[in-house]
Every structure is written in C-alpha cells, then in structure tokens.
Amino acid sequence: MVTGASSGIGEALVYELSKQGAKLIISARRREELERVKANCQMPDQVNILSLDLADSFAISQKAKEAESIHGHIDILINCGGISQREKVIKTNMDVDRKIMEVNYFGTIALSKALLPKMIERKSGHQVIITSAVGIISTPYRSAYAASKHALHGFYDALRAEHHADGLKISIILPGFVRTQISVNALTGDGSKQNKMDDAQAGGLSAEECAVKIIKSIEKNKEEVYIGGFKEVAGIYVKRFFPTLFSRIVRKTAVT
Numbered sequence: 001m002v003t004g005a006s007s008g009i010g011e012a013l014v015y016e017l018s019k020q021g022a023k024l025i026i027s028a029r030r031r032e033e034l035e036r037v038k039a040n041c042q043m044p045d046q047v048n049i050l051s052l053d054l055a056d057s058f059a060i061s062q063k064a065k066e067a068e069s070i071h072g073h074i075d076i077l078i079n080c081g082g083i084s085q086r087e088k089v090i091k092t093n094m095d096v097d098r099k100i101m102e103v104n105y106f107g108t109i110a111l112s113k114a115l116l117p118k119m120i121e122r123k124s125g126h127q128v129i130i131t132s133a134v135g136i137i138s139t140p141y142r143s144a145y146a147a148s149k150h151a152l153h154g155f156y157d158a159l160r161a162e163h164h165a166d167g168l169k170i171s172i173i174l175p176g177f178v179r180t181q182i183s184v185n186a187l188t189g190d191g192s193k194q195n196k197m198d199d200a201q202a203g204g205l206s207a208e209e210c211a212v213k214i215i216k217s218i219e220k221n222k223e224e225v226y227i228g229g230f231k232e233v234a235g236i237y238v239k240r241f242f243p244t245l246f247s248r249i250v251r252k253t254a255v256t
Helices: 008-019 031-039 057-071 094-122 143-166 207-219 230-241 243-252
Strands: 024-026 047-049 076-079 125-130 168-175 224-227
Touching (some): 008 031, 024 057, 031 047, 057 094, 076 094, 094 125, 094 143, 094 168, 125 143, 143 168, 168 207
Parallel strands (some): 024 047, 076 125, 125 168, 168 224
C-alpha cells in the first residue's frame, strides 16, 4: 500500500513497483489522479485504488480495514503522503502548523496503528516512512514541516523497538531535494500554496531515481537511509557531529 500515490515520489514508487509485479493499493485524496496513475502502470490490473485523506484521522481506521479486505492483509505499507511549508515562524499561522502535523504526523501514524494488529498477528510486515533530510536537520522556512518529520522519527524508532520481536520491519527513508511539486504545493504562512518551485528542488534528484533507491533500501531492510545530493547528506552528518558548525552554515545557506 502506497500513500501519496497521486504525485511525486509516491507516484514514481507505484510505477517502479508495478514493473516488479507487485499487487498494489494506491491511496491519495484525488481519485481522478489515482485513476491516471493506475492507467499508466505497467500492470494496471494489479492496482487497486483506495481514496484516503490523511487529514481525516477519524476515517483512517475504516480505510485500513478496506485496504486489508482487498488481499486479506498488507505486506508493506509505504507512508509517502504529506505536505510541506515555506514561511518564517513569526508569519506562520497556528492553523498551518496544525494542518501540517495532522497530515504528516497524525494521519501517518493513525494508518500505521490501524494496520499494525494484523502485521503483529502474522509476525510479518514492513512499514516504510518517507520523511525528509529535515527529519534530522532543520532549516529556515520549514519549522512545521521539520517538526512533523522529527516527530515521525521519534514515533517509528519506538515502534521498531517495541515490535522487533514480532517480525515488524521499519524503514525510515530521508530524501533530500527531489524534483517534485512539493515546494510548489507547500503552504505559506496563511495556508495558501507557494505556487513556485524552489531552485534547490529543481536541481534535485528525479522522483524516478529516488524511487529506485527507496525500493532497493526496502529490499535490503535498511532501518534508516539518506537519499540525496552531497549537501543534504553531508548536512546530516555535520549536524550530528558538529552541531554548532551546522548552525552557522544553515543560517547562511539558501534553502528555497
């Protein structure tokens, strides 16, 4: 099951998994976009559509039951749905902070929790979380987005530790800059879309290249994977080992 499957990395993952013959359940809010993605798959007859709004956490448990009913269970859940942000803290309304947390964090963990019992019962299951390099590092104009991604790391590290003995696998994937519409659709301080692509985003990896790397990481059961250019990956290590230096660097770095 792939969330956020109607565009970007999620869409690229669907195409790559379809090439490999996977039985897919693809989810996002816009059913018409999911229909388009399904039609473009190499094996569309193996693709099932399940509309899902991650902001509607009350409906997610029922959607999880519908997903499980299609094939009896979910082997791999790839949490790829999410929204980003581009604005300074002082100009960002609290409603925007809440919306980003609702989609990126609460909606994501609600789906994971809903699918968890059957995975534990079967002693088999793999949950993959597409976070971001800002799940470890934070940069200006992404306070709420970075907070939501940091929260995912805390949750899924705990989930992995709690249910390792139950056969549950957790892979946290941290892409850097990838050429998708995420910065175009990013929310500004008042909740409207930015409607332009960041220069750094435009120069990033293709979604297709990122998807191939993600699938290889899943196959190898990697627990935490950094995917991106030199600057993003190096930034993670500088932050970890030289936090004061990183703080100086990020204040001067163009991040949009």
